[in-house]
Amino acid sequence: MNLLKEEALWFIKNFSGQLKTEDTAIICQSWNQLDKYLEHLKEAFSFYSAIHAIAIKTNPHPEVLRYIVSKGFGLEAASMEEVEMAIEAGISTEKLVFDSPVKTRAEIKKCNEKYAGIKLNVNSLEELNRIPDNPNFSLGLRINPMVDAGSPDLYHVSSDESKFGEPISNDQAIISACQQFPITQLHIHSGSALGNLEVATAAIAAVVALANRINVQLELASKDYRIKSIDIGGGLKPEKLGTDLSQMKQYANLLVKNVPDLVNFELVTEFGQWCHFYCGFAFSTVEYVMFRGKKQLAFVHLGADYFMRDAYVKPRGIEFICLDKEGKVNDGEKHTTDIAGPLCFAGDYLVKDIPLSSLSEGDILLMLGTGSNTYGLWSRHCSRTIPKVVGVDFEKLTFTLLSERIKLY
Numbered sequence: 001m002n003l004l005k006e007e008a009l010w011f012i013k014n015f016s017g018q019l020k021t022e023d024t025a026i027i028c029q030s031w032n033q034l035d036k037y038l039e040h041l042k043e044a045f046s047f048y049s050a051i052h053a054i055a056i057k058t059n060p061h062p063e064v065l066r067y068i069v070s071k072g073f074g075l076e077a078a079s080m081e082e083v084e085m086a087i088e089a090g091i092s093t094e095k096l097v098f099d100s101p102v103k104t105r106a107e108i109k110k111c112n113e114k115y116a117g118i119k120l121n122v123n124s125l126e127e128l129n130r131i132p133d134n135p136n137f138s139l140g141l142r143i144n145p146m147v148d149a150g151s152p153d154l155y156h157v158s159s160d161e162s163k164f165g166e167p168i169s170n171d172q173a174i175i176s177a178c179q180q181f182p183i184t185q186l187h188i189h190s191g192s193a194l195g196n197l198e199v200a201t202a203a204i205a206a207v208v209a210l211a212n213r214i215n216v217q218l219e220l221a222s223k224d225y226r227i228k229s230i231d232i233g234g235g236l237k238p239e240k241l242g243t244d245l246s247q248m249k250q251y252a253n254l255l256v257k258n259v260p261d262l263v264n265f266e267l268v269t270e271f272g273q274w275c276h277f278y279c280g281f282a283f284s285t286v287e288y289v290m291f292r293g294k295k296q297l298a299f300v301h302l303g304a305d306y307f308m309r310d311a312y313v314k315p316r317g318i319e320f321i322c323l324d325k326e327g328k329v330n331d332g333e334k335h336t337t338d339i340a341g342p343l344c345f346a347g348d349y350l351v352k353d354i355p356l357s358s359l360s361e362g363d364i365l366l367m368l369g370t371g372s373n374t375y376g377l378w379s380r381h382c383s384r385t386i387p388k389v390v391g392v393d394f395e396k397l398t399f400t401l402l403s404e405r406i407k408l409y
C-alpha cells in the first residue's frame with residue numbers, strides 16, 4: 001500500500017472520534033511526506049550551492065510555511081502579502097525571493113527599508129526605474145526565455161507576448177541595464193507542469209550564457225558587482241517518489257550535463273506543486289448519492305472551492321478512495337461515478353466517469369494528492385466555510401490541529 005494512503009487511513013481511524021457535526025470535510029498535511037520531498041529536492045541539487053525557495057502560493061498555510069522555514073528551506077513570494085507571511089514564518093530575508101509581477105512603489109520601498117537582503121526580482125526593464133539607488137536588497141531580473149517547454153496553455157508563461165519577464169531577444173538592452181543597475185541575479189521560470197525538460201534546460205543554458213556575457217561587460221566597466229545567482233524557477237509536475245530515477249533528479253542531471261557553467265553561480269529554485277502535491281490528503285463525508293441511469297453520482301463537501309483547478313481546468317490525478325463510516329476501505333463492485341462538489345453551479349465536479357465502489361450517505365470519500373494549489377486557491381463562491389486543517393506525523397503517530405474552520409462571512 002502506498003504510504004500516504006496508509007497514513008490517511010490510520011489518521012481517519014484515530015481522528016474520527018473528534019469529528020464534530022460541522023466537520024463535513026477535513027484537510028490534512030503530511031509532515032513525513034513533506035520531509036521526504038524537501039530532502040529529495042536538496043539531494044537532487046547537491047552539486048550546487050542552492051537555495052530552494054518553495055513557492056508560497058502552492059500551499060500558503062502559515063504552519064506549512066513555518067515548517068518549511070524550520071527545515072532551512074527558502075520561500076518564494078508572489079505578492080507582498082506572501083512576503084509578510086514568510087517573514088512571520090521566521091524566514092531570513094536572504095532565503096526569501098519576491099517575484100510579484102506588479103510590485104507597487106510602496107512595496108519596493110518597504111523591501112528596501114525593512115527587508116534588507118531579500119531577493120527582489122523585477123519583471124521587466126521598465127520596472128528597474130522604480131528601484132532605489134544602492135538598494136538594500138539583492139536585485140534580480142526575470143528573463144522570458146521565449147521557448148515552449150511543453151506547459152499546458154494556462155501555465156505557459158514564455159510566449160513572445162507573455163506578461164512575465166524581459167524577452168531574452170532584448171539581450172543588448174538587458175546587458176546595458178545591468179551596467180546601469182546593480183543586478184546580481186537572473187531569474188527564469190519557463191512555465192508550470194513542464195512537459196519538455198530538454199527545452200527547459202536549454203532555456204536555462206541561454207540565461208547562463210547571457211549572465212556570462214553580462215559579467216564580461218561588468219568586468220570591462222570595472223563594476224564591483226556581478227551576476228552571481230541564477231534563479232531557475234519551478235515547473236516540475238508532481239511525481240510519486242519510488243525506486244526509479246525521479247524526474248527531479250533527471251532534471252538536475254540534465255542541468256549538470258547541458259549547463260556546465262551553472263555551478264559557477266549560486267542556484268535558486270522555486271518549486272511548488274512538485275513539493276506539495278503528494279504531501280496532502282483530505283476527506284469528506286458523502287452527503288448523499290443518486291443514480292442517473294447506471295451512473296453513481298456522489299455529493300461531497302469539497303468542490304470547486306477547494307479543487308479549483310480540477311473543476312475549472314481538468315482533474316489533476318487526485319486519487320479517490322471509498323471508505324465506510326468507520327473508515328474501512330470499501331472495495332466492492334465498481335460503478336461508473338461522478339463526484340459532485342457542494343457548490344451551486346454546473347461545473348462543480350471533482351471528477352467524472354471513474355470506477356468507484358458503492359457509496360451511501362455518511363460514507364467517507366478519501367482524496368490523496370491534495371497538497372498543491374487547493375487550500376491556497378480556496379474560492380469564496382457560495383461562501384462555504386474552510387474546513388479544519390490538521391498536521392499529521394505518521395512516524396510519531398501524532399496529529400495536531402493547524403487551523404480551525406474559517407468562516408468567510
Ligand SMILES: Cc1ncc(COP(=O)(O)O)c(C=O)c1O
Pocket residue numbers: 055058076099189191192193233234235236270271272273274
Ligand atoms: C515565478 C514562479 N515561480 C515558481 C512557481 C511554482 O511553479 P510550480 O508549482 O509549477 O513548480 C510559479 C508558479 O506559478 C511561478 O509563477
